[in-house]
Amino acid sequence: MGCNGELSASASALSVLILILLFPLRGGIKIKSKITIKSLPPVLSPAMLSLAEARSIIEQHVQPLEPQAVPLAAARGRVLREDALAPDDLPAFDRSAMDGYAIDAKDASPKFRVVMEVQAGQVPTRRLHPGECARIFTGAPIPEGASQVIMQEDVERDGEWMTVRERDTKMWIRYRGEDARKGELLLAAGARLQAGELSLLAQLGMVRPRVGRAPRVLHFATGNEIVDPSLTPAHGQIRDSNSTLIAALLADAGVQLMAQNRCGDDLDDLVGAIRQHTAESWDCLLISGGASVGDYDFGARALRELGFTIHFPQMNIRPGKPLIFATRERQIAFVIPGNPVSHFVTFQSAIRLALERIEGALSAWKSAKIELAADLLAKPNERETLWPVHVGVQDGALRATPLAWQSSGDLRGLLGANALVPIAPGTTGAKRGALVDCVLLGPLA
Numbered sequence: 001m002g003c004n005g006e007l008s009a010s011a012s013a014l015s016v017l018i019l020i021l022l023f024p025l026r027g028g029i030k031i032k033s034k035i036t037i038k039s040l041p042p043v044l045s046p047a048m049l050s051l052a053e054a055r056s057i058i059e060q061h062v063q064p065l066e067p068q069a070v071p072l073a074a075a076r077g078r079v080l081r082e083d084a085l086a087p088d089d090l091p092a093f094d095r096s097a098m099d100g101y102a103i104d105a106k107d108a109s110p111k112f113r114v115v116m117e118v119q120a121g122q123v124p125t126r127r128l129h130p131g132e133c134a135r136i137f138t139g140a141p142i143p144e145g146a147s148q149v150i151m152q153e154d155v156e157r158d159g160e161w162m163t164v165r166e167r168d169t170k171m172w173i174r175y176r177g178e179d180a181r182k183g184e185l186l187l188a189a190g191a192r193l194q195a196g197e198l199s200l201l202a203q204l205g206m207v208r209p210r211v212g213r214a215p216r217v218l219h220f221a222t223g224n225e226i227v228d229p230s231l232t233p234a235h236g237q238i239r240d241s242n243s244t245l246i247a248a249l250l251a252d253a254g255v256q257l258m259a260q261n262r263c264g265d266d267l268d269d270l271v272g273a274i275r276q277h278t279a280e281s282w283d284c285l286l287i288s289g290g291a292s293v294g295d296y297d298f299g300a301r302a303l304r305e306l307g308f309t310i311h312f313p314q315m316n317i318r319p320g321k322p323l324i325f326a327t328r329e330r331q332i333a334f335v336i337p338g339n340p341v342s343h344f345v346t347f348q349s350a351i352r353l354a355l356e357r358i359e360g361a362l363s364a365w366k367s368a369k370i371e372l373a374a375d376l377l378a379k380p381n382e383r384e385t386l387w388p389v390h391v392g393v394q395d396g397a398l399r400a401t402p403l404a405w406q407s408s409g410d411l412r413g414l415l416g417a418n419a420l421v422p423i424a425p426g427t428t429g430a431k432r433g434a435l436v437d438c439v440l441l442g443p444l445a
């Protein structure tokens, strides 16, 4: 099958058409057909980087794109690319913290004449003199001559007179500058803008904040065996679950999925389909499958044909060893090992870092010690294992439940997955009740 257009319910049957027209190609021999046979060794050297080394290479090679100023309403979920400073003292004026009466705290008069009313948003019309008070409401400016607000629950009012029943030691005034001083840093560049951050920007008058551009991603799922999920696979075929997985992971990461296509195991088809998208229209290319060393794994060769430089061909992790990372000027590309659990793990541990870098965000890859709710049955392996777990509240505390993960094709290993437990090469898992490092990935529930 060739590459289809945007993903839809269409899926073509596997077509095998062999024309006997041989010519040599780097890394193999190509039959001009739907089949390419590689007879030479793989193009890539099998250097085995640790995850930490691979992440450091990604950090070196991915630079943030120019920020853009957007209206506040369009900034939710984006990364702030400038510091937010207090433009003035906050609050900017002394204001009442309660509904009540403003007096001079030192004024010992037995009763006070109410000489004016100050509502929030109004300016006091005069200053207070001894024996005078102002009716005042929460948020209203404190008049000159006043230094305390008495809550209305603690006074008696009789016409134009007010008597304080009970003097409070509290002043009930929010003083100018008590929250922040003019010029103080309130939110540093790199923060992701959620409800609290956005409302702070509104308070500061930053109505067009400079934010990181959402990375624009192209995704190609490759494989002659994959068919649209709406179809019944013939013997030897499987439904394409990776496209759905990637679309959901990208949406969670606030990334723009520009186009998603399904493509057979054909180098020319893949390269041709990618070339249909102009270089200016995307920032990151994701190719699912074809990351390994099989005769029909074209990921690395497609990237080379497109002028990409490959920075690493694999990492020493499981699942997801054959993750390929490449760049072409400001554009980045990953070939993701086809197995679905490998997709999840490599997206979270490496691809997400690159997308965060493009936006200028701080990395969300952080771990916390969390108690295991059940045994984590990992056998020692030469690779670092990243085991999907579900972290949630159990008996009033956060606990991590290891997910059943038979193989990297077993999607039950991703149900509820919101954290990964790194297990060092050569070490085993841990028993129920043990505290383990959990890298937190998403909402905990």
Ligand SMILES: Nc1nc2c(c(=O)[nH]1)N[C@H]1C(S)=C(S)[C@@H](COP(=O)(O)OP(=O)(O)OC[C@H]3O[C@@H](n4cnc5c(N)ncnc54)[C@H](O)[C@@H]3O)O[C@H]1N2
Pocket: 221, 222, 223, 225, 226, 238, 239, 240, 241, 242, 243, 288, 289, 290, 291, 292, 293, 294, 297, 319, 320, 321, 322, 336, 337, 338, 339, 340, 342, 408, 409
């Ligand atoms: N000789 C070696 N073989 C393999 C190695 C190796 O080091 N030497 N590594 C293995 C590892 S680890 C992985 S992971 C896979 C990665 O393979 P590819 O990225 O080339 O992916 P495929 O071979 O195309 O697929 C692997 C597996 O995943 C299924 N798949 C593919 N696409 C989808 C999709 N869109 N939705 C659902 N499932 C998909 C595919 O059918 C295969 O079963 O290589 C090993 N081999």
Ligand code: MOO
Pocket: 317, 318, 319, 320, 321, 322, 337, 339, 342, 408
């Ligand atoms: O590393 Mo592969 O991703 O084991 O299945």
